[in-house]
Amino acid sequence: MLIKELSEKYNDYIIDRRRYYHQYPELTLQEIETTKSIIKDLKEIGIEDIKTFKDFHGCVGILKGGKPGKTVLLRADIDALPVLEKTELPFASKIEGKMHACGHDNHIAMLLGAAKILFDMKDEVAGTVKFLFQPAEELAVGAKAVVEQGVMDDVDACYGIHIWSMVDSPKINMEIGERMASCDNFKVTIKGFGSHGSAPHLGHDAIVAASAVIMGLQTIVSRINNPLNAAVVTIGVVDAGQRFNIIADKAVLEGTVRTFNKKFRMEIEGLIRRISEDIAAGYQCTAETEYSYLTGAVINEDQHLVDLAQNAVKKLYGEDGLAELEKMTGSEDFAYLMEKAPGVYGFIGARSAAIPGSEKSNHHECFTVDEAALQRGAAVAAQFAFDFLDGK
16 A cells, blocks of 8 residues: 555544644653653554653654665654643643643654554565654753664664644645754843942942843844844843842843854854953943853755655655745754754644634644644655665
């Protein structure tokens, strides 16, 4: 039976699993029951070789094909978000304040569907398929942990896909080049000297210094970065002051940095430190910077794998099955997997005029998807894995 026919055969199964996982979301680093359920699902499919991880959740199901060959990894992230769901779906989250608002429930279901398809075809599979159900993507720590525990050591290629509200269902986007930006976070603590608000000359105002630092940091993008290079420096948190009539002795700024340029990414920490320290000093304050490197940029650099993924879509659904999508400065820790093995990352459409909420952005409290796309996600993943191992 062909992959497309198998995906249609398992359409109800894939939708059922999506709805189940949607009802029981678990936050990053808390994916205990989700992992148990995935293991149960894999065993029911017939995949008995399942590896778990030390000190965190998630798992890897391993399918050995009937013929020797390489190893390909298919990945789904499994964590949810601290969002109060307002979709009013009959299968809405049963856990108040937690929701699969980014669509990872769909990723789980599509990967289980791909596993079901490839298990049916295992005698024809020329190598090994790893089905990675990865935890902790939302904090960009799960993929790194997976890599550190050796999951990628024997992998020859990896594949990932994200359900996306900016793409019409059921089209799929697979493109060469930059897809998602790196993500690093920082905290700048500015210390001054407090005084009464009526006598500001007796103090060193940390709020005024912090305001100047905020403006100064914007010049990293507007005056230091090459305008042809996409970059973002955002301050998302400002915490300062005790009372309306007190000169603040401390201000804390927290922010995030995004770029696609690997070299510039390594320069930004030093720029933030220097700008913050120098500006703060001008106000007789000090500035200390804490900087956290989270994940690199997702860049589809391997033309062969991109061609293979695009051809998988065309083989199953024709040229019209593909969609275009601009690169974006959101981030994805799939980048860690791509640092260990060549990979390809794409997007599958969630948006349909017939499905209220499917036009909402990922992470929105009313976000939902057109479930008709899910069988395609499963089929394309299976086709990519089969073709890669078959030497296409």
